[in-house]
Amino acid sequence: MSSDKQSLCIDILVSGHVQAYVDFFYLTHRPEVDREEEEEEEEEPQEDQVGIPSAMLPHVKTQLAEAEVARRRGDTQAVFASYRQLADFFTGLEDQRTAIYFWEKCLEITQLTSDTEGEKQATRSLGMAHEASKDMPAAIKQYETLLRLAQTSGDVAGEQQANEHLVVSYEAVALSKEAADDPKAALEYREKCLETSRATGDPAKESKAQYDLGQAHEKIGEMEHIKRAIGHYEQHLALSEKAGDIDAQGAACYALAQAYQRLQDGEASLTHLQKFLQLAQTSGKPTAQAEACCSLGVLYNQQNDYASAVQYLERYFELARSIGDRVMVDKARTYLGIARGNSVLPSYMNVVTSDLDALLRWKNRRTPFTDQLQVSH
Numbered sequence: 583m584s585s586d587k588q589s590l591c592i593d594i595l596v597s598g599h600v601q602a603y604v605d606f607f608y609l610t611h612r613p614e615v616d617r618e619e620e621e622e623e624e625e626e627p628q629e630d631q632v633g634i635p636s637a638m639l640p641h642v643k644t645q646l647a648e649a650e651v652a653r654r655r656g657d658t659q660a661v662f663a664s665y666r667q668l669a670d671f672f673t674g675l676e677d678q679r680t681a682i683y684f685w686e687k688c689l690e691i692t693q694l695t696s697d698t699e700g701e702k703q704a705t706r707s708l709g710m711a712h713e714a715s716k717d718m719p720a721a722i723k724q725y726e727t728l729l730r731l732a733q734t735s736g737d738v739a740g741e742q743q744a745n746e747h748l749v750v751s752y753e754a755v756a757l758s759k760e761a762a763d764d765p766k767a768a769l770e771y772r773e774k775c776l777e778t779s780r781a782t783g784d785p786a787k788e789s790k791a792q793y794d795l796g797q798a799h800e801k802i803g804e805m806e807h808i809k810r811a812i813g814h815y816e817q818h819l820a821l822s823e824k825a826g827d828i829d830a831q832g833a834a835c836y837a838l839a840q841a842y843q844r845l846q847d848g849e850a851s852l853t854h855l856q857k858f859l860q861l862a863q864t865s866g867k868p869t870a871q872a873e874a875c876c877s878l879g880v881l882y883n884q885q886n887d888y889a890s891a892v893q894y895l896e897r898y899f900e901l902a903r904s905i906g907d908r909v910m911v912d913k914a915r916t917y918l919g920i921a922r923g924n925s926v927l928p929s930y931m932n933v934v935t936s937d938l939d940a941l942l943r944w945k946n947r948r949t950p951f952t953d954q955l956q957v958s959h
Contacts, residue, residue: 756798
């Protein structure tokens with residue numbers, strides 16, 4: 583034990599603050615993690631305690647002692663204030679585990695004294711500390727408690743604040759479930775995210791939650807879920823139109839087109855793709871225009887409307903060249919070649935199967951089939 587720690591511990595004991603001594607000793611005698619263990623645990627959540635700067639040890643000692651003295655005389659407000667200062671202090675050191683310890687002490691005091699406002703403050707801070715520690719289930723538990731407390735006390739601003747925290751937390755869990763390839767669990771949290779985003783009264787948050795929930799339904803892949811996805815995309819589109827957000831409208835139209843295509847509703851898919859293209863042209867974003875033209879060309883090709891397919895894929899090719907994306911250019915060239923081939927395939931098949939003279943002229947002189955067809959007509 584360093585002389586500073588030792589002398590401070592002795593001072594606490596001599597002054598008769600037993601609980602303060604226990605807490606101070608614990609805080610200043612935590613085992614160090616050697617470097618080899620640190621390297622092994624690099625990818626795990628960081629829960630290692632952060633050392634207390636020597637210059638701040640007297641401050642920690644004073645706050646612990648004051649909390650104990652205040653507790654003895656029944657001054658719960660002073661106890662809360664001391665523990666809150668310690669919680670804030672360790673939050674500043676990014677030592678979330680110790681901050682949580684003191685916020686839990688604050689919460690215990692507020693619950694014993696029926697201090698609703700203090701309880702809401704401590705609950706919110708606990709949630710934020712757990713969130714900073716990447717323990718989202720624990721953070722959600724605190725934020726849901728905070729929401730109930732705000733609702734019970736008629737605190738409208740507190741309700742909105744709790745819902746805003748929950749939107750962020752539910753989304754974080756949904757993302758982790760999606761990364762773990764658990765679409766059903768992700769869907770559950772996306773639904774919660776939509777519910778809380780509505781409660782915030784923020785249309786932008788609700789619009790995003792509608793889109794994300796639609797995506798979550800689509801990832802499950804069943805036809806019933808795709809139909810539900812369409813409903814959420816339509817809500818996203820309506821909110822985006824109301825907000826005048828062209829990019830969000832484009833994303834909604836594209837998502838709707840893809841969903842309708844999965845339902846084999848080509849007409850609805852084309853309608854939304856055409857709107858997506860119009861929005862992309864309005865926003866002046868060539869990449870979005872290229873994506874729209876590509877999707878339209880592919881869809882027309884699938885519907886055997888090869889003239890329209892070639893028209894849009896030619897635009898896609900030109901846009902890809904103007905953007906300068908080599909991968910996109912190669913893709914556009916391939917798609918355009920296929921569409922052009924499909925557009926003349928019926929004529930070629932007719933020549934091959936029914937017009938031996940034309941076939942021989944092509945073989946001997948490489949006279950194009952198209953020229954021969956024009957002559958014959």
